[in-house]
Amino acid sequence: MDSTEYAGFSWKTFYSALTCGLTFITVEINVRTSLKLVAAVAALASVFALSGCDDKKGDASKPADAAKPAAAQKADAKEPLKVGFVYVAPIADVGYTKQHDLGRLYAIEQVGKDKVTTTFVENVPETADAERVIRQMVNDGNKLIFGTSFGYMNYMQKLAKEYPDVKFEHATGYKTAPNMTTYNIRFYEGRYLAGMLAGGATKSNIIGYVAPFPIPEVLQGINAFTLGAKSINPNIQVKVIWTNAWYDPPKDTDSAKTLIGQGADVLTQHTNTSAVASAAESAGKMVIPYNSNMKSVAPNAQIAALVLNWGPYYAKKMQQAVDGKWDKTPVWMHYSDGALSLEGITDKVPADVVKKMEEVKAKLVKGEFHPFTGPIKDNEGKETLKSGDVMNDKDLSTMNYYVDGVIGKVPN
Incomplete structure (x- = not known):
């Protein structure tokens, strides 16, 4: 019967399709079967034949990949690692998110x-929207995900489990899991240096933050x-x-104008x-921007810029994941x-x-100086660090006061 053809139907082809290891319903056919039924069976056999079966049967005891050509297996092994980034603000020309995105491209x-x-x-706001976005990234196949804002912390820890x-x-946070870590930059090191420049440049002795x-x-x-x-x-x-927002240009503008009005x-x-x-x-004052060099928007006002560089870290962690x-x-x-640098210091600083x-x-840089070295007092006169002592990371990570020289009280 293998060589019999009936109305264009090859029993040999049909038999080959039946032996591909696929599960289907057995159909009995005799010579009195109508041409329509034979044609239908022929179509079914064609589907099986086109599904990739061949005359060689695979060894069911071996993994599916073992039957793949070597070239195909090699291609699978080189599938790129999918990496996701969650940004708290738009990618503008300058700013915090821009620096993270430059780091992504560098990596x-x-x-x-x-x-x-x-x-x-x-x-992406620091709300349940963050969880939704990150969950979708997981569903899209991303195996390494960077959340770049403090408020993503709890959502990321939940999803890590x-x-x-x-x-x-997670950037700037402190909660971890077996498959979740944190990364940050000691911004305060660069801030101390920038403060030195501001202290030397001010004429009014008032600095706005x-x-x-x-x-x-x-x-x-x-x-x-x-x-x-x-x-x-x-x-x-x-x-x-305090603006109570990471990204709110109108609030930032109003705050800056208020500080200038107060003498800064x-x-x-x-x-x-x-x-x-x-x-x-616009006001003819001076500024030391944070995150990015902002000479493009403040060509006369900028006297230096504290710039963040996330690229080397992102490259390192992506390579680790790939390996x-x-x-x-x-x-x-x-x-x-x-991870950070002071750029573009002008002659407005003595x-x-x-x-x-x-x-x-x-x-x-040599590790011979720490910005938080005692004696340090808060702005109410209480000693927070004894003379000669260096603040440890635990105390830095729970800081909740202003030092002497800052006006006002820390909001609850």
Whole structure:
């Protein structure tokens, strides 16, 4: 019967299809079967024949991949690692999110476009929307996910428990899991140096600081900036306005104008926009931007810029994941790691102040200087660090006060 053909139907082809190891309903056919039924069976056999079966039967005792051609298996092994990034603000020309995105692009070039492929979602609020976005990234096949804002912490930890085969990296937080770690930069090191420049440049002795939320990371920056400024000019005052937003350009602008109205002639910010720099430029004041070099929006006002560099870290962690050697150890990078730098110092800062700053920076890079070295008092006169003591990471991570020189009280 193998060689019999009936109305274009080959029993040999049909038999071959039946032996492919597929499960189907057996159909009995005799010579009196109608042409229509035979034609239907022929169509069914054609479907089986086109499904990729051949005359050689696979060994059911071997994995499916064993039957694949070597070239196909090699191609599968080179499937790029999918990496996701979650950004709290839009990718603008400058700012916090821009620096993270520059880091993402740097990492792709370093690791190789054939090894990693990345996606990102920008302007993701620190609400349940973050969980939704990250969950979708997991469902899309991303095996390494970077969440770049403090408020994503609890959502990421929750999802890390649900998806143990995905690696999660959270910026600026402190909660971890077996497959979730944290990474951060010791911003306060650069803030101290920037404060020295501000203390030397101010004429009014009032410095304005636009801040988002009163979390330890931000308070470290305010206090280090103040300590640096006071090391040059003991008479300075730092005034802070809280916006309660990482990204809100109108609030940043209004805050900057208010600080200028209160006598500040040097501004800085911890928020994610260039609005403070723009306001300083419009008012003819000075600014030391944070996150990015903002010379493009404040060509006259900018006297220096504290710039963040996330690229080397992202490249390192992507490579670890590609190699199957991802390290869950939390990382808190130093100035000496190249994670931040002071750029574009202008002659509006006195030369002797710049020289002192460079000397302190050299010691900081060598590990011979720590910005939070006692004696340190809060702005109510209470000693928070004894003379000669160096603040440990635990105390830095729970900082909840202003040092002497900052005006006002920390919001609840």
